[in-house]
Amino acid sequence: MTDYLLCKQDEIPEGKGRAFEAGTRTVAVFRSNGKFFAVANKCLHRGASMCDGAIADGGATIRCPWHNWTFDLATGRNMLDPTETIRTYPVRAEDGHLILTA
Numbered sequence: 001m002t003d004y005l006l007c008k009q010d011e012i013p014e015g016k017g018r019a020f021e022a023g024t025r026t027v028a029v030f031r032s033n034g035k036f037f038a039v040a041n042k043c044l045h046r047g048a049s050m051c052d053g054a055i056a057d058g059g060a061t062i063r064c065p066w067h068n069w070t071f072d073l074a075t076g077r078n079m080l081d082p083t084e085t086i087r088t089y090p091v092r093a094e095d096g097h098l099i100l101t102a
């Protein structure tokens with residue numbers, strides 16, 4: 001596991017997401033209700049960029065921008081088909097910066 005310094009935490013506004021490279025992967029990091037979440041940026045359905053999705057369900061989920069597949073931000077579980085789970089990554093704020101572990 002490697003820690004990746006992503007950005008200053010203020011660079012992701014509340015309710016928004018942003019993509020980052022972390023090693024060989026691209027992750028989508030979101031700020032929802034003051035907490036940070038990270039999921040694989042590539043949607044399991046047809047590969048849309050999850051960073052362009054919309055936070056939904058009171059901040060608990062991320063909805064894909066192409067066909068609305070919706071995933072739990074904390075667990076990555078698809079809300080309609082729990083057998084489809086997008087990868088999640090730990091992300092934390094430290095000294096005003098976001099650090100992802102992958």
Ligand code: FES
Nearest residue numbers: 043045046064067
């Ligand atoms: S590409 Fe994400 S729901 Fe189709």
